[in-house]
Amino acid sequence: MKKLKLTKVISSTLVVASILALNPIGASAEWKQDESGNWWYTEGDSYARGWKLIDGNWYYFYSDGYMAKNKTIDGYYLNSNGAWTKNFISKEEAVKIILENYNDFDRTPSISDLKMIRNIENQQLYYLFFSNIIVPSTGSAKPYFIVVNVNTGEHNAYGPMSMDKYYNTYVQVD
Structure with missing residues (x-):
């Protein structure tokens, strides 16, 4: 009788211990x-x-x-909140966008030419390709840059008269 009672107590204790072990209390x-x-x-x-x-x-x-x-x-x-952004345009895709839309720079862009920049005002991220544009009438080279939005693929080119815009609008992030 004592042996049966001791067996029940031990098995009940093991059942309770097993339940507690399988349901750990979550860490905060x-x-x-x-x-x-x-x-x-x-x-x-x-x-x-x-x-x-x-x-x-x-x-x-x-x-x-x-x-x-x-x-x-x-x-x-x-992104700026630290979360992984799934609709991100790769550097390879940005180079393709540049090559498809612009062809008057003094060198062909490559992945290593692109820098990540951030618009100071709206915090959007862009790839920057900085080069010189060849002016057809004179053959001279003038500063030129292209920005490609990393989320949308939208792009803009800025010529020699816009260099102040670049320096006052963007900061490099990589």
Whole structure:
């Protein structure tokens, strides 16, 4: 009788322990921001690192725990909120857009020629191709740049008279 009661107590204890082990209590996770405006994500007592799926969006966290933003990491573009942007135009696609629409520069653009820039006012990201335009009537070269929106593929060319626009409108981000 005592043996049967002891067996029931032990088996009940094992069942309760198994249920608790299979349903762990979730660690608290939360977003935090420092005084400089940089974000990180905590998972319990540690910082998130690497790629993390949070609330349906992918984010990348550096080894120090800070979230990457306005960057391309492992070929994926992270927007100003740090989330992976799926409708991102690659550098290869931007070169193709430039070649299909412009042909009066002094050299052919390549992937390594493109720089990522951000419009100061609207925070949109663009690829920049900076070159010289050959003026047909004189054969002389003048400063020239083309911007391609990384999200939409929309593009614009700016000639010699627009260099102030470039320096006052965009900042380089890579």
